[in-house]
């Protein structure tokens with residue numbers, strides 16, 4: 001089965017979430033959905049982080065461009081679809097509202113056509129396509145692939161199987177703003193070690209996300225030093 005065959009089934013699949021494309025036994029980026037979350041409040045920044053610009057390109061345009069180069073299907077999860085109509089990708093909204101990023105992950109996985117999806121926040125300016133590809137090649141035999149450093153896990157830059165859906169649903173129905181890592185429980189998780197992360201990212205920028213004005217200044221300063 002080719003990717004073209006996969007995409008031909010896409011529209012139907014969006015109406016019937018969960019329907020599998022046959023033959024998805026060996027997962028790579030070519031057999032994954034890219035899920036971008038842009039459904040937060042950006043309260044610390046005070047304006048929608050997705051529309052901040054770095055190098056003259058908005059963060060949302062950057063991640064959509066990079067994801068399109070990697071994945072045959074890219075979905076944006078937002079609760080303000082009117083702001084993103086210029087993006088040539090499917091827009092979906094949270095099914096469980098006001099639950100934070102875990103709610104966004106649930107909706108993205110629910111609508112994903114592929115068994116695996118790479119999840120990313122909209123506020124990560126220096127994604128490394130090669131590292132993302134490396135992560136996609138680690139998924140076989142696991143349900144989740146997530147980077148881990150001395151700072152902790154990076155669940156907003158991680159791969160999830162649709163097998164996580166029932167566990168996430170259970171969490172969302174029990175709590176409000178939940179820790180992303182709650183969904184690791186009972187799942188087979190591959191933790192990408194810091195030693196590997198540093199080979200792709202010696203200056204420590206690819207997992208940076210922007211929450212505040214200060215973070216933005218730091219991110220721009222990194223850019224100038226490169």
Ligand SMILES: Nc1nc2c(ncn2[C@@H]2O[C@H](COP(=O)(O)OP(=O)(O)OP(=O)(O)O)[C@@H](O)[C@H]2O)c(=O)[nH]1
Nearest residue numbers: 037038039040041042043044077100101104121122
């Ligand atoms: N779909 C969806 N995405 C969310 C939700 N909450 C946060 N996100 C996204 O998850 C990523 C990380 O969000 P945070 O920075 O933790 O939260 P935020 O609401 O954007 O920002 P703050 O209000 O400053 O905490 C960003 O890409 C957000 O757009 C949500 O409820 N639904």
